Amino acid sequence: MAETMVVRMDLGPCAVCGRPAFTVYGGGTVVLADQAPLCGNCVRRIRFLYPVSQRMQRDMWITDDALVKLNTEEVREVMKTAPDRLENLRDANDGCDAVFRVDQVQTEKTGLFRIPVLRLKGYPLYGRFNMGEDAVLIHEGTAYPVHLDDVAGGSLLSRAGEAGYECTLKIPAKGIPASPGDTVVKTGRQEKL
Amino acid sequence: MNRTFACTACGRTVREDDGETAYLKDDLPLCRECAAKIRILYPRSFTWQSTYTESSDGFDAGSDERTVWVDPLADMTMEEYREALPAAESVRERMRAELGGGKAYFRVDDNKRRLKNAGKGRIVPSDYTVSGTVILGSFTAEDTIRVHRRGKTLTVKADSAERIIKGLVPKPSEFLDEGCHGILVFKEDVPFIYPGDILEICGQEETV
Numbered sequence: 007m008a009e010t011m012v013v014r015m016d017l018g019p020c021a022v023c024g025r026p027a028f029t030v031y032g033g034g035t036v037v038l039a040d041q042a043p044l045c046g047n048c049v050r051r052i053r054f055l056y057p058v059s060q061r062m063q064r065d066m067w068i069t070d071d072a073l074v075k076l077n078t079e080e081v082r083e084v085m086k087t088a089p090d091r092l093e094n095l096r097d098a099n100d101g102c103d104a105v106f107r108v109d110q111v112q113t114e115k116t117g118l119f120r121i122p123v124l125r126l127k128g129y130p131l132y133g134r135f136n137m138g139e140d141a142v143l144i145h146e147g148t149a150y151p152v153h154l155d156d157v158a159g160g161s162l163l164s165r166a167g168e169a170g171y172e173c174t175l176k177i178p179a180k181g182i183p184a185s186p187g188d189t190v191v192k193t194g195r196q197e198k199l
Numbered sequence: 200m201n202r203t204f205a206c207t208a209c210g211r212t213v214r215e216d217d218g219e220t221a222y223l224k225d226d227l228p229l230c231r232e233c234a235a236k237i238r239i240l241y242p243r244s245f246t247w248q249s250t251y252t253e254s255s256d257g258f259d260a261g262s263d264e265r266t267v268w269v270d271p272l273a274d275m276t277m278e279e280y281r282e283a284l285p286a287a288e289s290v291r292e293r294m295r296a297e298l299g300g301g302k303a304y305f306r307v308d309d310n311k312r313r314l315k316n317a318g319k320g321r322i323v324p325s326d327y328t329v330s331g332t333v334i335l336g337s338f339t340a341e342d343t344i345r346v347h348r349r350g351k352t353l354t355v356k357a358d359s360a361e362r363i364i365k366g367l368v369p370k371p372s373e374f375l376d377e378g379c380h381g382i383l384v385f386k387e388d389v390p391f392i393y394p395g396d397i398l399e400i401c402g403q404e405e406t407v
Contacts, residue, residue, distance in 0.1 A: 008253065008254050009252070010251070010252045011253070012248060012250050013248070013249045013250075013251070014247070014248050014249075015246065015247040015248060015249050024244075025244040026244055026245070026269060028247050031247060047309065050308070050394040050395075051394050052395075085395075088395065089396075093348065103390035104390055132393070133390055133393070134310060136311070136312035136324055137312075137324055138312070138324035139324070164312070164314065166311060166312065
């Protein structure tokens with residue numbers, strides 16, 4: 007006689023919104039210090055304040071996440087202040103829609119007669135960078151318009167860079183200088199604000 | 200074969216397989232309009248479910264992982280549904296006092312750009328989408344959307360709206376009602392909408 011087992015693949019209701027918090031298929035759930043799960047949608051709202059970082063330890067990559075040290079009450083408090091803190095970040099960056107901080111620059115040669123590609127590794131401070139979008143690279147006070155050929159590593163299911171997760175932007179290197187410490191910004195429709 | 204039922208609350212005819220019909224305890228069907236009256240208190244949510252079948256010999260006879268929608272109405276009786284109606288109305292009044300006088304309010308869960316396959320292994324970006332939940336009221340895709348940013352207001356308009364009813368595949372819809380998971384599709388870029396934002400929807404005549 008065949009026996010069927012049905013198991014729900016979530017960690018229970020989210021501590022803040024009550025929706026099922028699942029980790030599979032890009033769920034992005036984080037387990038807080040008091041063992042309560044925080045679903046991916048709630049994490050996304052405050053991730054720009056608690057970026058994930060990785061470090062090498064004994065030939066293994068260790069992920070450091072400051073969010074897991076908070077408990078539910080602290081997360082609720084952070085969520086109340088997060089919109090204001092996001093507005094402060096926007097004001098500090100001249101109202102740009104998204105800002106990316108460059109930590110590392112690599113040049114990739116793609117062929118004999120082809121334009122090399124710059125790989126800018128770093129963190130989006132806030133906002134989202136998607137493949138195929140236009141942005142502006144600010145290098146030593148000068149703005150260079152760039153086209154994002156590809157975005158890798160920031161999001162599991164889409165080619166985009168989310169705030170708080172390390173990702174790599176690929177841009178054509180023709181006449182564009184870049185160095186660590188530069189910023190890539192998306193200005194969007196600021197003139198209408 | 201599509202069976203039809205009469206809604207337990209209003210008597211309207213509903214189809215079995217339209218994905219919008221809610222079922223109370225004892226499989227009493229409830230049409231979408233009647234279910235939407237208390238969705239503000241009992242929203243649907245989805246999760247993943249794993250099914251594993253073991254044969255009599257102890258071998259794996261098949262496994263499956265799929266999304267399932269969790270509907271809190273399935274545990275309610277008709278009496279509890281009737282008792283929830285005034286409670287939902289009071290919550291609605293309180294939220295309207297908190298949020299303002301907009302037609303509807305939409306909480307953003309995620310903003311992303313869709314990708315489409317352009318053939319020959321190329322993936323190109325497509326529409327900009329904002330997914331989330333309608334937390335108050337209902338609206339159509341033609342309505343104007345207001346984004347409030349520290350004293351400034353930005354007005355945008357969605358090109359279409361999609362509802363998520365079954366699974367995770369959204370379907371185009373003319374309207375999004377209270378408590379429903381939906382996606383707003385924009386032809387233009389809307390990177391100024393962030394996860395956690397509450398969008399105010401105003402009617403077409405209130406366009407700024």
